[in-house]
Amino acid sequence: MTKKTRKKSSKKTKKNSSISKVKLINIFLLVFLFAFIASALSYFIMKNEKENTNKTIIEKKEVKKFQEKKLDEFFKLEEDPKDAFEEYTQEFNKDHIDKPFEEIKQEIQKKKEELEKKKIEKTPLEKKEAPSKTTNDISLFLKKSLYKYDGKSKPKIVIMIDDVSSSRQKKAILDIGYKVNMAFLPPTKGHPNSAKIAQDLPFHMIHFPMQASSKFKGPEKNTLKITHTYEQIEQRVKDLRKWYPNAVFTNNHTGSVFTQNEEAMDKLFRALKKYNFIFVDSRTTAKSVAKKMAEKYNMPYIVRNTFMDNKKEYAYIQNQLKKAIKIAKKRGYAIAIGHPHSMTIKVLKESKHLLKGIEPIFVNELPYL
Template sequence: MKNENPNENSNKNINDILKKEKLQKTTPAINDLKKFQNEKLDEYFDKIEPSKEKFEEQTEEFEKVHIDEEEKPQTKDTKKEKIKKEITKVKKEEAKQTNNIKSKKDLYKYNNQTKPKLAIIIDDVSSNRQKQAILDIGYDVTMAFLPPQKGHSQSAKIAQDLPVHMIHFPMQASPKFKSKEKITLTINDSYAKIEGIVKKLRQQYPKAKYTNNHTGSVFTQNDDAMDKLFRALKKYNFVFVDSRTTAKSVAKKYAKKYGMPYIVRNTFLDNERNFEYIQNQLKKAIKIARKRGYAIAIGHPYSMTIKVLKESKHLLKGIEPIFINKLPYL
């Protein structure tokens, strides 16, 4: 058993009493200190924290200064770069919008229950000899005639007895292209001039419905020019077929605007005039037709192109050659 020391207990009690008295005296002082600190902190934050209104004013001022900086006179090169960027931005947006346009062609669903259709167009037709060679191919091929001009003044008359024919409409190409037709639409032509030319084509080709562009890589990517053209084509009951001589063509946009079907070629047959190349291009068109239900191929009245088409009938097994007006989505 442990012995208790009375003196030790007495000292402990005295110490407890002293601690309690000290704590009672210091606690109010600590509380006062905390209160003082909080008051000072409030004063400090009142000074350094702007009000919401002041903050908004400062923000507006910053934006104004920022804008002013942008609007300061720039060097010629800087302005040019800025304009280029803006043009590129607009073109990308326009391309995006064009890609989002849905036409009957886009909505067409091939059900595999009918034969795939292949529409072959032969451009630049202008003589009886060419016409007869194409008829001798032995299946439906659509001929696109150059409008009457010097060198082929009878082209419209030659077309009249054909059940389906097109007008191969000359349009502005790259400056690199030198063999320009005399009457060629340019991006600087007024609507009155374009409308006058289209009106004359209607008189020359009273039974024609379809027209496609001869060259036209510059013209068909120009919004203002294509708007004028489609307006005139609509007035005289023509439908535009996009030869797509440039990937930047805006034909789809204006076909939609003027309520026309959007028709565009899938392959060129004869960029090279040798048998193997042309036949391989024909095979590509047939492959597209089997997949989508239709395809459009464009060639020219070259003797080699005619030869390939005549000697490739075996490739068309299960494929129906058609005139352009028989496309399944029209």
């Protein structure tokens, strides 16, 4: 091989070597570029997934929060009872227990003597035109007053849930697993089916809206007012009879103003008697004249003993239920009122063991009726 040929071969080798290095660099750069792109894509994908995951978590939390809020709204779970759907008065915090038996007996005896005196004072003509009924004038009222628990039969407890207006509430109450009295609000645009869903129940009541104090800002439509005429009140009672043909018992929704007004309550009891209704006093005011009207119209006097859920706390509600049970064991029966709050329903469902030896009943099964 000549010197010239060797020189050419050396240049060719160097050239090939240079090309190989360029190729390697290009390949390396290409690999690096792919790696960089892959890393960048991976980063953005992971970031996007993380963001989506976080977004999903936030959305789930928001959905849950929304659902809980809606559920709370559905069950009327306001934190402040003063803003609650039901009127809140100081009387809600008080347990109502009738006077001692001996004191009631003295009142009854006095009433009998008054009636006898009126009978004697009447002329023969007056007696012929309007014969005195004496004791029968207050017979149903007397039944409650004279009832004395024998201590042998099972004590009875009437648990009422007011403000019922939907199928969902009805189902939740039925799932409690024992007799609970449902008091349904009359139909309005807000709850148009409240009367329909009550009809297939073995027993139901009407939760009758009546005038509350001016502090209460959420009155139901067609709430009875003390300014209403007898004709207006009678028409409202007539409507209730049409909507709830099988109901007999009605209790007041709110009504701290209405139930202490003698003239208004007289009109109401007159209409209730005409359409075969019996009034249960929710006793939202200590000044309620329901007892007086029950006596006047020869109707049974029924009044609640405790409100269970002034506070929507498990321990509080259960303690109020225990109070009602204690009253029932002492005098043979008790009436406790609550509302369709999820917490109230939960407590009632989980408190069956407290009712051992106690019989939950509908209000028409009270022992003195």
